Amino acid sequence: MDFSYNFPAVRGIQAGRPFYTAICPMRLIPKIFLFDEDEVPPEHRAQRLMNKARIPEITNYILENPKDYVFSSLTASVDGEMTFHPISEEHKDIGRLSISLDSRFLINDGQHRRAAIEEALKISPELGNESISVVFFHDLGLKRSQQIFADLNRHAVNTTPSIGILYDHRDHLALLTKEVIAEIPLLERYTDKERVSLSKNSPKLFSLNHIFNTNCRLINKKKGELVTEEEKKFILSFWKVLCDSIPEWKLVLNKEISPRELRTTCIAAHGLFLEAIGIVGNYLYNNHAKSWHTYIRQLSTVDLSRENKKDWMGRAFGQTGRINKTNETIQLTANLLKIKLGLPLTEHEQRVEDRFKKGS
Incomplete structure (x- = not known):
């Protein structure tokens, strides 16, 4: 048998x-x-x-x-x-x-x-x-x-990280990211929920993935980790204050300038800037829990123009003018933002800064 x-x-x-x-x-x-x-x-x-x-x-x-x-x-x-x-x-x-x-x-x-x-x-x-x-x-x-x-x-095509976040109804950070976007007119209107890299002619200003990564940096958590009510409240408030503190974003919202124009003239139209802000926001959350918004509002006085090569060359973009998004350039951009806001650098941030200045 x-x-x-x-x-x-x-x-x-x-x-x-x-x-x-x-x-x-x-x-x-x-x-x-x-x-x-x-x-x-x-x-x-x-x-x-x-x-x-x-x-x-x-x-x-x-x-x-x-x-x-x-x-x-x-x-x-x-x-x-x-x-x-x-x-x-x-x-x-x-x-x-x-x-x-x-x-x-x-x-x-x-x-x-x-x-x-x-x-x-x-x-x-x-x-x-x-x-x-x-x-x-x-x-x-x-x-x-x-x-x-x-x-x-x-013939398998991997979904983009943005699509993964969009369709995820369990992860706390994914759900919170989508809630943030839905509550803030600028983000709701100008966030691409499918793509990760926006083309130069894209009518959108942000990608869902960049906002998600920024939220991860804001509270120093990864996908899959729990988000407390306090952290959720901070993130929602942070984005509202941030979107009201970047003059260039307001120009886009009021249709005085297109996202395409802003991408070519300002570092604030790139994921690198958002994630750098996430690093700054995390420092403020941990060290200035009651006054963080006063620092974020000071961003309105920072020159974020790509013509400002003295500040952003080697940090946000290279010699060719191309935005260079790596963990180090994100950190270098965050370092200068902290310096301009009168915030001290951590030991790690100072080492990155010293290495950058030595190389320059």
């Missing part, structure tokens, strides 16, 4: 070959799929090596959202005997898929999900009764596995 795995499945045809979409209990996922790269010969290693740092994040996603987590299908190659049993002559593509127990399974897409499911089952074994869909391809000798992986990823 031959023993086999049996799954309810649907049969389809691609490139003249059958494939099967089956429903698989979660508890079987860690048992039947190869996961240790050392067990897989290099010629059959169909994927990039696993990034194990991603696994806890996906595991926590399952455990923290037991009522509404969502997983897309795993895709696997099977080296072994596969037999499809239709339920009837009338429904020939719906039935039961039998795969011999001695088959080798290799995941083409979803190795991190597989590993996260294994970790989640250790903590919540009851998840084993839930299901995930698996697309099976018959691949004798696993010769096509690498090509399957390459084909699956060839």
Whole structure:
């Protein structure tokens, strides 16, 4: 008697070959799929090596959202005997898929999900009764596995960070960022919620991602961390005061100048400036909790023009005039803003400043 795995499945045809979409209990996922790269010969290693740092994040996603987590299908190659049993002559593509127990399974897409499911089952074994869909391809000798992986990823387009934030309804900082934008007319009208880098002719002034990153810097927190009511109140108030303190932004809001014109003439129209302000805001939040707004309002007196090369050359932009956004240039821009507002530099900021002046 031959023993086999049996799954309810649907049969389809691609490139003249059958494939099967089956429903698989979660508890079987860690048992039947190869996961240790050392067990897989290099010629059959169909994927990039696993990034194990991603696994806890996906595991926590399952455990923290037991009522509404969502997983897309795993895709696997099977080296072994596969037999499809239709339920009837009338429904020939719906039935039961039998795969011999001695088959080798290799995941083409979803190795991190597989590993996260294994970790989640250790903590919540009851998840084993839930299901995930698996697309099976018959691949004798696993010769096509690498090509399957390459084909699956060839046309995949990663979403932009802005889209990820826009569609995230769990993360506290993402939700707060969208609330800030909705409450402030300037941000609501001039924030691009899809793109990260704005073209020179874009009618928008900010990107959702830049505002989110600024909020992260304002309270020194990362995506996924909890935001307190006090922090939420500060961020909302901060953006209201900030948007009222940058004269160039008011010109755009009043349609006296276009976002395109502002981008070419002012550093305040770039993500680098926003994130630098986030650093300044975090210092004020921690050291001037009751008077931070008086410092932010002083920004109205700072010359943010790109013609002001004495201040911003080497910090916000390079010799060619191109905005150069790195962690160091963001910090150097924040340093000068703090100096102009009469705020002291921290030890780390002073080291960055000394290095910059020495290089200059």
